[in-house]
Amino acid sequence: MGNFLAGKVVAVTGAGRGIGRAVALAAAAEGARVVVNDYGVSIEGGEPSSEIAQSVVKEIEAAGGEAVAVADDISTMAGGQRIVDTALARYGRIDGVVCVAGILRERMLFNMSEEEWDPVVATHLKGTFTVFRAASAVMRKQEDGGTLIGFTSGNHQGSVAQANYSAAKGGIISLVRSAALGLHKYGVTANAVAPVARTRMSANVPMELKEIGEPEDVAALVVYLLSERARKEKITGQVYTIAGPKIAVWAQPRELRAGYAEGAWTPERIADFLPGTVGTDPMPMLAQLEEMAAAAAARARPNA
Numbered sequence: 643m644g645n646f647l648a649g650k651v652v653a654v655t656g657a658g659r660g661i662g663r664a665v666a667l668a669a670a671a672e673g674a675r676v677v678v679n680d681y682g683v684s685i686e687g688g689e690p691s692s693e694i695a696q697s698v699v700k701e702i703e704a705a706g707g708e709a710v711a712v713a714d715d716i717s718t719m720a721g722g723q724r725i726v727d728t729a730l731a732r733y734g735r736i737d738g739v740v741c742v743a744g745i746l747r748e749r750m751l752f753n754m755s756e757e758e759w760d761p762v763v764a765t766h767l768k769g770t771f772t773v774f775r776a777a778s779a780v781m782r783k784q785e786d787g788g789t790l791i792g793f794t795s796g797n798h799q800g801s802v803a804q805a806n807y808s809a810a811k812g813g814i815i816s817l818v819r820s821a822a823l824g825l826h827k828y829g830v831t832a833n834a835v836a837p838v839a840r841t842r843m844s845a846n847v848p849m850e851l852k853e854i855g856e857p858e859d860v861a862a863l864v865v866y867l868l869s870e871r872a873r874k875e876k877i878t879g880q881v882y883t884i885a886g887p888k889i890a891v892w893a894q895p896r897e898l899r900a901g902y903a904e905g906a907w908t909p910e911r912i913a914d915f916l917p918g919t920v921g922t923d924p925m926p927m928l929a930q931l932e933e934m935a936a937a938a939a940a941r942a943r944p945n946a
């Protein structure tokens with residue numbers, strides 16, 4: 643056992659499986675007392691079971707750590723509040739929250755139903771809000787602030803068949819940046835992690851992932867971000883990818899190129915001006931898609 647998080651109280655959502663479980667175990671091994679939240683659902687979000695969270699609590703206790711289970715659905719305000727209330731009732735404070743819980747309902751945009759859109763956005767985006775909302779209300783009043791961590795994905799750049807997931811993951815980045823700005827003066831930091839790790843969820847990705855690691859790699863980054871070492875470096879408002887041996891920081895969104903009109907814009911003036919002066923910023927994922935399509939076409943005619 644290390645002491646990176648000695649004395650801290652940390653809540654982790656989606657902590658029953660995959661990356662969340664690894665984060666909960668690593669945080670406890672580094673001295674944190676942990677609220678283990680998991681609704682215990684299938685990858686699509688059905689068939690809830692409270693045993694999943696409880697089993698991780700048992701694992702932490704067996705290793706000599708301290709933890710408590712909360713089997714609530716974090717897409718509800720009551721669920722987010724219960725996680726924070728449990729930390730306060732059991733351990734008297736909340737130093738960090740890590741919102742890992744997520745589900746997938748894959749469908750092409752033109753076929754996607756409301757039942758495929760709403761629960762995905764509710765679990766990821768609202769499920770990060772409910773916990774950040776409840777935790778930040780306590781953290782802003784604590785002398786030493788706190789740490790908020792959201793989980794996003796490289797897919798926030800866009801996705802062919804997961805527009806719901808991609809939109810929610812993009813929203814999480816904006817929520818994290820808003821939390822970083824809004825809570826800065828209270829000593830609360832907020833960051834996002836975009837992991838690539840072997841879990842039941844990544845087993846669902848239709849293409850081969852060239853850079854991938856284990857949930858334990860992601861857990862190590864999260865423990866660092868929760869620690870005083872990261873807080874001393876004033877790390878906030880950042881998005882980090884961790885994929886096995888690689889850690890990368892994402893750029894902040896900013897205007898790339900601008901042009902100014904003399905007088906009022908008209909569609910005609912814009913048509914003459916925009917392509918040559920302001921132009922576009924090509925999508926890397928679109929280029930990747932085109933490469934994949936070309937490779938598939940080449941495979942389909944091996945003798946050409």
Ligand SMILES: NC(=O)c1ccc[n+]([C@@H]2O[C@H](COP(=O)([O-])OP(=O)(O)OC[C@H]3O[C@@H](n4cnc5c(N)ncnc54)[C@H](O)[C@@H]3O)[C@@H](O)[C@H]2O)c1
Binds near residue numbers: 660744769795836
């Ligand atoms: N695994 C990857 O490579 C990868 C890549 C990009 C992003 N992510 C993100 O990382 C996070 C963890 O993914 P994972 O691969 O460990 O998935 P996972 O399916 O193994 O675990 C997700 C957990 O969240 C729980 N959960 C779902 N809905 C919930 C709810 N409403 N309330 C509480 N708990 C709920 C599930 O029961 C499950 O235990 C997700 O946010 C995912 O989108 C993962």
